[in-house]
Amino acid sequence: MSDNQGPVWEVFLQKKAGQPFVHCGSLHAFDKEMALENARDLYTRRGEGCSIWVVPSNAIVASSPEDFGPFFEPSNDKVYRHPTFYQIPDAIGHM
Amino acid sequence: MENISFEDVFEGKLAKNEMIEPKDWMPENYRKHLIRQISQHAHSEIIGMLPEGNWITRAPSLRAKVVLLAKVQDEGGHGLYLYTAAETLGVSRDELLNNLHTGKAKYSSIFNYPTLTWADIGAVGWLVDGAAIMNQVMLQRSSYGPYSRAMVRICKEESFHQRQGYEIMTHLAFGTKDQKEMAQDALNRWWYPTMMMFGPPDSESPNSENAMKWRIKRETNDQLRQRFVDQTVKQVEYLGLIVPDENLKWNEAKNGYDFTEPNWVEFKNIISGNGPCNKERLAARNKAHDDGKWVREAAQAFAKKRSEIYAAA
Numbered sequence: 001m002s003d004n005q006g007p008v009w010e011v012f013l014q015k016k017a018g019q020p021f022v023h024c025g026s027l028h029a030f031d032k033e034m035a036l037e038n039a040r041d042l043y044t045r046r047g048e049g050c051s052i053w054v055v056p057s058n059a060i061v062a063s064s065p066e067d068f069g070p071f072f073e074p075s076n077d078k079v080y081r082h083p084t085f086y087q088i089p090d091a092i093g094h095m
Numbered sequence: 096m097e098n099i100s101f102e103d104v105f106e107g108k109l110a111k112n113e114m115i116e117p118k119d120w121m122p123e124n125y126r127k128h129l130i131r132q133i134s135q136h137a138h139s140e141i142i143g144m145l146p147e148g149n150w151i152t153r154a155p156s157l158r159a160k161v162v163l164l165a166k167v168q169d170e171g172g173h174g175l176y177l178y179t180a181a182e183t184l185g186v187s188r189d190e191l192l193n194n195l196h197t198g199k200a201k202y203s204s205i206f207n208y209p210t211l212t213w214a215d216i217g218a219v220g221w222l223v224d225g226a227a228i229m230n231q232v233m234l235q236r237s238s239y240g241p242y243s244r245a246m247v248r249i250c251k252e253e254s255f256h257q258r259q260g261y262e263i264m265t266h267l268a269f270g271t272k273d274q275k276e277m278a279q280d281a282l283n284r285w286w287y288p289t290m291m292m293f294g295p296p297d298s299e300s301p302n303s304e305n306a307m308k309w310r311i312k313r314e315t316n317d318q319l320r321q322r323f324v325d326q327t328v329k330q331v332e333y334l335g336l337i338v339p340d341e342n343l344k345w346n347e348a349k350n351g352y353d354f355t356e357p358n359w360v361e362f363k364n365i366i367s368g369n370g371p372c373n374k375e376r377l378a379a380r381n382k383a384h385d386d387g388k389w390v391r392e393a394a395q396a397f398a399k400k401r402s403e404i405y406a407a408a
Binding site: 031033 | 118170172248
């Protein structure tokens with residue numbers, strides 16, 4: 001059975017200018033223009049966003065859950081990347 | 096190193112109330128259960144457009160008409176959120192639609208009842224959407240991430256649906272004698288079918304045990320039904336209407352109402368295809384899909400043409 005709904009697109013919304021784009025869901029569409037219009041109709045019926053990104057689902061590269069440990073491991077033992085690692089004299093106050 | 100199986104990781108996540116995401120390992124039965132539940136839910140949203148669509152051209156005012164249009168459009172949107180959530184489990188949209196159109200998949204029994212008067216549109220929004228919200232609020236905490244996220248979005252939108260339904264009921268209940276009778280008649284016909292929406296009693300619900308174990312559901316059918324009755328009775332009383340149940344009585348000991356169970360034989364009949372509108376609903380859905388065929392084809396042809404223009408430029 002062929003999929004006559006078109007490929008899947010992932011939709012990202014920006015709520016207000018200056019805020020990050022957040023994934024809000026996905027949809028089917030035959031090309032990027034239609035994907036954008038469908039995203040507007042489906043995900044912004046109540047002013048949920050001021051800007052939309054649509055991305056072909058198969059263009060997304062994702063880390064895999066099985067590799068969770070080893071994939072993120074290199075940063076786990078580097079406490080010196082956090083500000084609390086450093087001693088600052090009390091006399092200086094907040095820094 | 097200790098040998099931890101995929102199953103242990105999965106069970107561990109559930110135990111810690113963590114979400115399961117599409118790429119996580121999951122037991123095959125969990126996947127199957129979710130596909131069945133989410134797609135049934137999606138089909139219900141889509142079929143749910145039909146009883147209300149029946150009144151769009153006959154809404155009693157322009158205000159009522161735009162409201163009903165917006166509501167039906169929302170239901171279509173909810174169906175689409177849910178279909179894409181189901182698709183993350185490895186099933187295609189065409190397959191899901193095909194299961195609906197051939198009658199292989201089920202949808203909520205409630206949409207096989209007819210909407211005979213304008214008061215039914217009030218009762219559907221107030222009671223049917225009210226019951227759906229109760230179920231969906233629980234499902235916001237469902238263990239499968241995409242389902243839970245779709246529910247959060249849906250719940251935000253549903254609140255308007257229930258309020259508009261109750262507003263229709265207040266206009267009728269505080270209107271003329273005839274209008275009030277119409278409101279009571281709608282309540283009489285929708286009360287028990289609405290209670291069926293939570294599913295069979297816990298003792299006879301084949302899918303409940305797994306759904307609870309896997310935290311797909313967080314509360315049982317009977318718990319939700321009880322809460323629905325407890326919450327709705329005072330809304331009925333405010334309208335000056337009567338719950339069509341002689342056995343409805345406050346029970347201090349359980350801090351809730353005692354009430355008559357819906358007719359479960361009728362329920363079984365309806366979910367096996369013999370309700371008042373089953374054939375009509377399925378025929379209308381199939382017709383809508385077939386009538387939309389040229390639109391899908393045109394969109395596909397247009398996309399192809401546009402890509403050729405881009406390539407040539």
